[in-house]
Amino acid sequence: MSSLSNMAKKQRGKTRTGYFLKTGDVEKPTKAFALTLESSDDEAPEEVTFEDSKAQALRSLKRALDSAKREKELLKEKRRKKQELFQEQKKRKLLPVEVLEEIDSPPSEKHKQSEDGAEEEAEDRTTSVKLPNVRIFKGNYTVRAATEQTAAAAFQRQAAEDFIQSRLYGPGSCRGTNNELLSIQNKNGGKKSAAVQFVKKGWACEKKAKAEKMNKRWIHKQQIPSS
Amino acid sequence: MGEFKVHRIRFFNHMPSAIRVMAFNSHTERLVVARADGAVEIFNFADNYYQEKVIPGRDGKAVEALCWVGRRLFSAGLDGEITEYDLENLRPRNSMEAYGGPIWTISSNSQGTLLAAGCEDGTVKMFEVLEDRIQFQRNLSRQKGRIISLSWHPTGSQIAAGMLDMIKIFDAETGHATHRLLVERGLQRTSNSQEVVVWSVAFLSDHTIISGDSAGKVQIWDGITGTLVRTHLLTKWDVLVLAVSPDESSVIAGTSEGTVVQFQFISSTVDQQDKQWVRTRTFKSHSHDVRALVHTDTAVVSGGVDTQLVVRPLLDKVEKNTQESAMRKIIFPHRNLVSCAKKAGLLLFQFSDHLELWRLGESDGNGKPGDRLPVKRNPEKLIQLKRKGEDNICCSALSPCGGWLAYATVSSVRLYRLQLDNNISINKVSKLPKELNSVHQLSFSSDSSKLFASSILSSVIVASVKELECKYLHTFKPPSDSRQPVHLLSPSEDGNWLATANTGGEIHVFDVHKLKLHCSVPVCGSCPTAVSIHPFSCSLVSVHADQQIFEFSLKQKEFTAWSRKLQKQGMHPLWLQRDAPITRVTFNPNNPTHILLHDTSMFCIVDQILPLPEEKTRFYNQSVLQSLSLGERLRNSHAFKVYRNFQNLLCVDLMEDHSLVVVERPLLDIVSQLPAPVQQKKFAT
Structure with a gap:
């Protein structure tokens, strides 16, 4: 029972303090407002000594310098973090070590293992297909530099296929449906x-x-x- | 006949590829057919049109032309390479870049020393045919525009080349063009400005040139003067292909409409003086474009976009009302594309680029014969496995327990471990023995512990499979020096024997435990199309392309009494007249005297107890027998019980629970997926 009431009290206390705090916060601007109101009346401006104003000016200058420095540092920190993030990302993008090693190892060796017993002709054919600048990427993609020859051949081939297609099934061929x-x-x-x-x-x-x-x-x- | 619960399966979407080009070797009587997916098939016309060999294609390999040079086979295609095939090991032997862009046509001279290739860049390239390869010799003078078709003069002195809008005649010695024959553009087409394509030319020994073009004309030219003799307008569409008979008295032309038109060199009057080319017959055996034609001595062979190979004998060349005069249509391959796991109730379907694994449906209902049972569980597709690499799948196998799956391409073999209990998993067996590299046929032993693979030089490799491991055990070498590929592998149910058959017609039986040859079956003239070993009596049943059935006892190493009786009496004529070969032999464990056979149009149970049918007895008598009383039925029944209600069969097999799996492929489903046919106006439709 007692503990409960205590808790309740505490809570009440908390809320009260919270309330007070809030009111305190609100009070400041009102005070300032009051001051300005007061100052707007026909009172002479306050007397400020030269030292005071000098000290104040120095203080503000110092504060400004400080803030500029801090900002610079913050910016530096931000940049550094970004840099780190980039590096990490780069690392993540890189292939795992095993894969890299596998790429490094000569491809012919692997090839031989799989096709050892095959006849010579077959080996010739497959090795000729494998161009020297083939790079293996993550996933099942292989990318190789397209030489001028193959691109032209592919174009010619496509043209030949299109020719047949257009002649047999193109416009004017009067085709119906099944x-x-x-x-x-x-x-x-x-x-x-x-x-x-x-x-x-x-x-x-x-x-x-x-x-x-x-x-x-x-x-x-x-x-x-x-x- | 026996009662079975039948799984009638129509979800195998087998789609044959369009026939692109054909070539016939009259010395060996072999027809070679190239399909749009690059596959090359060889049919033996001397042995009931049996499809002996299949060389699978490859991605991007479009064969445009085929050519026999003696017994060697060359092909060329839009990939710009000339390929020679190794017909013993069923793979391309070597390829050679022609460096002229895509190749449209190749043709060899009648001596077989030179090969001419017509290229996209307008050159005709001559290759010398050497012992082991071909070698570039020279170019004929280069033309503007692609060379679509080529034909040698039989003496080898001249070549005619069909191009766009014209035919050029080259002197083969000098390489210069001697004549230019301008082909008229079509009037039928709406766009008159389109060039006419000379799809095909034929150069006859009397210097007549015959051309077929995209304006639908067949034109006859005089090759000496370079003048047009006659024009036959055949169709509004294209004349795509021409073929000349060996004696040059007849020419056939295939059109986009699916018709084949025959022209004959005959005189219109009685006196034999003025012979001319006259249009004589029209055959309509295709629904789509005819892309490939061969004119043999006695028959017109045609193939095209509708994927069917049609052999139509010319009735003036063969005796009427005989088996030779019957028209043949070959629609489905003569080998098995379906493997069944008998114990697990699984089916493996082989496509050219992937495999599908299905679990059979279930039904708990019981019904009268002929009833449709309600399906409790639908069949489901468990796995679709895409092949690796560019090569198409040439064979596949599923182990009887359903735990292993293997497939082979020309270059590699892949083996997978399957787990199908609750969650389906498939694991590749990574290390295969290096002996397994060139394989034409695969099979698992009945206890799923061994993998058999037919390999180069007619050998068979035995490997054990266990727990993600595959170990090489042995290689069975043929006792003879035959080098023909093994196309059938049949392990026995008890695991003791392995029967192999090669396209040379030899059947060998090996002892799997002792790893040596047990016996060889005497070679008969025809190639075996299906072999199987009886699980109880240890006899080998073989069915051949000429429809003969043999039973060979492995214990006595001789033909059984039943087989002798069958041979003595002879098969029923109606049995011999069927045109499709038997592709599978299975046995019924419940009824050891029953042999189950099937081809594409029927399945049959041969009962070895019942009397063999006489020549006079009614052969297809199942429907009659049903209406008879029991006593009559027993008196009238004979050994061959043929059931023809299922059509276009790709597989009939008996599962372990005595249900029958019947895989059908309705032709309508195939036609619906073909490219567009020409639009024809039919009166009153």
Whole structure:
């Protein structure tokens, strides 16, 4: 019981002090306000001695210098921290030591292990594929400098593939769809049946789903103005 | 017939690749087919069109041209390389950069000494064919624009080259162009300004040049004067390919419409004086573009975007109403793409670039025969494993316990340990024995402790697998000096034997415990398409490309009495007329006299107790038998019980719980994924 009441008292005390503190805080500006009010009255300005003002000026100067110094230091500290962070990040980006070692070790050795028994031709082929300036990165990417030759070859190849594609399936090639073909077969065949998209349920699932969605949206739109 | 619970599976989305080009070797009667994914397949036309060998492709390897030089096979493609294949070890032997950009066509002269390659940069490059390689010899005079097609004059003195808007004739000696034949642009197409592409040319020995072009014309030119003789307009689309018969009396042209049109060199009147090229027949056996054609002595072989290989015998060259006169369509590969883990109820599907592991569904219902049972648990895809590297997968295997998975590409083998209890995990076995580097076929022993792999020089490698470790044990060498690749591996159920078959037709049985050869089965003329060892009677059942079935006892080392009886009586004609080879032989442990066989259009249970069918008896009699009474049924039944309700089968296998797994691939699903066909207006549709 007693402890409880004590606690309550304490709490009350705390709150009280808090209150007082707060009021104290608030009091200052009001006082200052009062002073200014008072000073605004026809009282002469206070007398300040030369020493006093000098000391005050010096003090303020010192304070300003101090603050500038502190600011500088803070800035330095900030920069240092940033630097440290960068370094750490760099370290994190670097590969683990084992991986680095693995990269350092000559690639031909590893290659031989895996393809030792293979015939000579195969080895020739694979080694020729592996260019000297290949670097292995984290993950499954290998990056190598594209030589002029391969880039040109790739371009030529792409051009050749595009040529076939455009000639056989490009504009003006009058291509239909498999759906039409099969539907005509269904219609002409000995066993007559409907177009294939109706016979086969799995046909064009995405399109059907999309149509369903659009239908729902349309119905929804129709209902909104009526209600 | 026996009752089974059947898992009817249609979720194996096997998609065959489009046929791009073909070449026929008339000496060995081998047809080579290159597909769009770079795979090269060899069919033996002397042995019932059996697909003997498959060399898997590679990423970025698009074969545009194939050429036989004697028994050697060369290919070239848009990667700008000429590749020679090693047909014994099923891999590219060597590749050579032609330094002319993408290669559109290669062609060898009839002597087999020179290879000409038509390149993107407008050069025709001549290569000398040496013993072990090819060597660049020289360029013919360079042209503006790509060389699309090439054809040698049979004497080897001239070459015709099809280009954009023109055909050039080169003198092979000097390398200079002697004639320029301008090809007219099409009137049919809307854009008249587009150049016409001469997709194919043929140079005949009487100096006639025949060309097929993108304006849909087949044109006949006089190669001596360089003048146009005749134009045949075939189609609104492209004439993509031409082929000439060996005796040069007939030419066939394949079009984008999927038709093949035949032209014959005949006289229009009775007197034999003025012969000319006349359009005679039209075959429509494809729904999509015909990209590849071969004209053999007796048949038209065509293939194209719809992925089917069609062999259509010419009825004036073969006897009518025989097996030779029947049209053949080869849609599915003649090897297994599905492996079953019999004990674990798992299926492994092999695609060219990935593997899929599925767990079979379950059903607790019981029903009458023919009923559909409700599915309690749906089949689920457990793992999808993408292959490493650029090479396509050539074979794969799943161990019967479901704990191991292996696959091989041309360059490497990978082995994985699977754990599928609660949380699925897959671990790669990192260190494989270095003997496992060039593998054509993989198989696990029935207790999943050994891995068998067929390797170079017709050898078979045995390795033990245990706890993330794979150790080399032994190499089985063939007793003969055959170097043909082993294409079938069949370990016995009891773990004692391993049967191997190679494309030379040899079947060997090895003792797995003593690690030595047990016996060899006498070689018959036809290549085995499926072999398997009976779990109880220790006899080897082999089925061959000519549809013959043999049973060879491993204890007595001779053919069994049943097999002799079958050979003496002969197979039923209807059995021999089937066009697809049997690709799997399995046995029913409940019923040791039953042999299960399947091809793409049926599965069959051969009952060794029942009498063999006579030539006169009704062969496909299952539906008739069902309507008969029990006594009648027993009297009328024969040994071959054929069930044809499942179509386009890729796999039929019996699991350990006596349920039957049937993997179907409906053709409609394949057609729906093909590229667009041409738009044809049909009257009244």
